[in-house]
Amino acid sequence: MxxxxxxxxxxxxxxxxxxxxxxxxxxxxxxxxxxxxxxxxxxxxxxxxxxxxxxxxxxxxxxxxxxxxxxxxxxxxxxxxxxxxxxxxxxxxxxxxxxxxxxxxxxxxxxxxxxxxxxxxxxxxxxxxxxxxxxxxxxxxxxxxxxxxxxxxxxxxxxxxxxxxxxxxxxxxxxxxxxxxxxxxxxxxxxxxxxxxxxxxxxxxxxxxxxxxxxxxxxxxxxxxxxxxxxxxxxxxxxxxxxxxxxxxxxxxxxxxxxxxxxxxxxxxxxxxxxxxxxxxxxxxAKSVDPGKYDLVLEPNHLGLTIHESVGHPTELDRVLGYEANYAGTSFATMDKWKSGDFKYGSDIVNIVADKTQPGSLGAVGYDDEGVKCKKWDIIRNGILVNYQAIRDQVNMIDQNESHGCCYAQSWNDVQFQRMPNISLEAGKDPYSIDQMIKDVEKGIYIAGRGSYSIDQQRYNFQFGGTVFYEIKNGEIVGMLNDVAYQSNTQEFWNSCVKICDQNDYRLFGSFFDGKGQPSQISAVSHGSSTSRFNDINVINTGRTI
Structure with a gap:
């Protein structure tokens, strides 16, 4: 499901x-x-x-x-x-x-x-x-x-x-x-x-x-x-x-x-x-959105789902290797990109970590279902893809000798396998609030909450909606919008990230029933972030027909 x-x-x-x-x-x-x-x-x-x-x-x-x-x-x-x-x-x-x-x-x-x-x-x-x-x-x-x-x-x-x-x-x-x-x-x-x-x-x-x-x-x-x-x-x-x-x-x-x-x-x-x-x-x-290019201000409850689909799933090693394709397909983030050491998954300020120890998160445990002590590790550092998610029988395939501690089974009746840990975008290092971010936007849209989404089988081209949308003009919110969805591809989107609010704005989004595998299993996982800005993203009007 x-x-x-x-x-x-x-x-x-x-x-x-x-x-x-x-x-x-x-x-x-x-x-x-x-x-x-x-x-x-x-x-x-x-x-x-x-x-x-x-x-x-x-x-x-x-x-x-x-x-x-x-x-x-x-x-x-x-x-x-x-x-x-x-x-x-x-x-x-x-x-x-x-x-x-x-x-x-x-x-x-x-x-x-x-x-x-x-x-x-x-x-x-x-x-x-x-x-x-x-x-x-x-x-x-x-x-x-x-x-x-x-x-x-x-x-x-x-x-x-x-x-x-x-x-x-x-x-x-x-x-x-x-x-x-x-x-x-x-x-x-x-x-x-x-x-x-x-x-x-x-x-x-x-x-x-x-x-x-x-x-x-x-x-x-x-x-x-x-x-x-x-x-x-x-x-x-x-x-x-x-x-x-x-x-x-x-x-x-x-x-x-x-x-x-x-x-x-x-x-x-x-x-x-x-x-x-x-x-x-x-x-x-509310006004129906005019299609075009906008700077998007995305709050964590919304951005978490985008992280889940465009970073979480494509960095699961079994998808990267083509061993797993159910529910979320394989991955564009192939081994050659990782081995190159310079694949720009995102802009320089994009730092995404996997963390099974984060207090309050859905994925927080002391030990995974292989008895490996859980930890935190980098997936993307300064915009560069630096690692994947792997368990005991996988890490040798990426020339590592220590499991990442992200093995899980949904019940005693199911065999454990690699599951997504908490995957989160680190907060900005400099003091920066939502109000300051809004003031820095000339033409944009503030999006809060989760909505409809679609992403291809390599986790590359996507479209995301949201719960509520507000138009930003000349540094101010001027009213609510309807019928908003944005389209991009994973690499283009994350390279358009230009600003991230500081730790004071950091919050968790969660997926309580995340499906994977055949026979399918579900797991629960969180994605943390602060409100972030992405410039010049293509916005479509979902209420208009051609």
Whole structure:
């Protein structure tokens, strides 16, 4: 399922029925989410059954992942609760190398007998596949971590918050939107807790407790006389945080351009819904954009999606090598460009990093699903492509001997593979605010929030829309615009980046359901940036037909 489909799901009474099965599991009562699950001592004993069985059958490497995945989703529309979903999924996945070849099997029978049978199956699969393997798997070395743990820095666990409190918040946001001119509104809360235990023959026993949350809504205003309607989506970002994200602390609010409220580290859903209704009404009578070249001022909630599609996906090494093409195609950022050492992906001020340790981000964990300690590394430095995203069995292909620590599986029932870490644009080094940026623009458009998007199968030519658009003339915002989308290619776009606001404006965008692979898996990833300016970008009018 595509990311944009999930935004639409929040308006469906049976929206939860369309969620990927991996995000569901067995339906349970809300109070069952509070169960502590399997004791860590038992997890270690069960994991050792898998590792010892694999080694006894000739495997040269094995890892076991015991996972308990807890999800809670709440859907509302106007003054009604449409659905409350609580699910749990629990099991173990075993991955092995035998005869130089990968094998994988999983089971929800987390007992000694169940684990032994699954491990035997994994080894048998590896040995059968080895008849067709041309080259043996080559793993980058990793230091065994021993017994360690990591946990998202949660101040308020969503499982401890009554469902009634969550419903009340959504309905208050809906009511605020309706009172301020919206005709329709739907809202949702997605909350996830991954309890993951990893063990490997390298000597790691890693226990992790990971939390994510995503509040969202869609507000629609209708002009019945003109037969028009406009919708404004939430300005929230999915976060790797607990329910404290919903507290809406005043100290965490930021002022965007045109009076837009933006949020960092906490989110005021009622305030955002209020402003959304007012802006949706304003959109009904806003001017339609005149096509042409504009300087674009892009705020982080918008720019994050552009980063995701034009930098995140094309620097995944499996796409670069042509091993992966599902969902997002391959990549124009081929090995020859990287090896040249001077490929200008962007202008000199463009510095993009991968970071699995960024607090509050969706991708933040202590260790990846191969037991590699997570880190931060450069993808683009001073505009030059300097690295990719790679895991233990890939880094040798780019002459490196250390995994980047970006391996992930969406559940215990899926084999882990390379997934996008947080990919972010570094903030500008010099003090520079949004107001200063607007004043420096003679003819431009300020774009906030995510919208429609399209990009080709090499992640090169693209078109992006947004949520709200404001025209800039002679250093001032003069009014709202409609029907805006911009077109460019990845290299041209990033080389047109001329200014980036400083760290005070830095915020995260997130993709809660990013799809990849066949069979498909989803993951969650954040993209940070400050508001940035891109000069002379081609803008089209999406409301006009030829």
């Amino acid at each position: 595509k990311r944009r489909d999930f935004v639409q799901l929040t308006g469906l009474g049976a929206g939860a029925l369309l969620l990927p099965s991996t995000m569901m599991g067995n339906s349970i009562p809300a109070e069952a989410l509070l169960s502590p699950g399997m004791d860590i001592v038992v997890k270690k004993r069960m994991a050792d059954v898998a590792l010892n069985t694999a080694k006894s059958m000739g495997a040269t490497y094995a890892d076991a992942r015991i996972g308990r995945y807890l999800n809670q989703y709440v859907f509302t529309r106007e003054d009604k609760v449409q659905n409350v979903v609580n699910t749990e999924s629990f099991g173990i996945g075993i991955r092995v190398i035998a005869n130089g070849t990968w094998g994988f099997a999983s089971t929800n029978s987390v007992t000694e007998d169940g684990i032994k049978k699954a491990t035997e199956q994994a080894v048998a699969i590896a040995k059968a596949n080895s008849k067709f393997q041309k080259e043996p798997v080559k793993l980058a070395p990793v230091i065994g971590q021993g017994e360690v743990s990591w946990k998202t820095a949660v101040k308020k666990d969503f499982k401890d918050v009554p469902v009634s409190e969550k419903v009340d918040l959504l309905l208050r946001a809906n009511s605020a939107a309706l009172q301020n001119g919206a005709n329709f509104v739907n809202s949702a809360l997605f909350m996830v807790n991954e309890q993951k235990y990893f063990a490997s023959t390298d000597g790691s026993y890693i226990d992790q407790d990971i939390h994510r949350i995503w509040p969202t809504f869609g507000v629609t205003a209708v002009d019945q006389g003109a037969g028009k309607f406009k919708t404004r989506q939430a300005m929230s970002a999915p976060m790797g945080m607990g329910y404290e994200y919903m507290d809406g602390l005043d100290s965490e609010k930021l002022d965007g351009a045109a009076g837009l409220k933006l949020y960092r580290n906490s989110y005021d859903m009622v305030e955002d819904a209020t402003i959304a209704a007012q802006q949706a009404k304003e959109m009904l009578n």
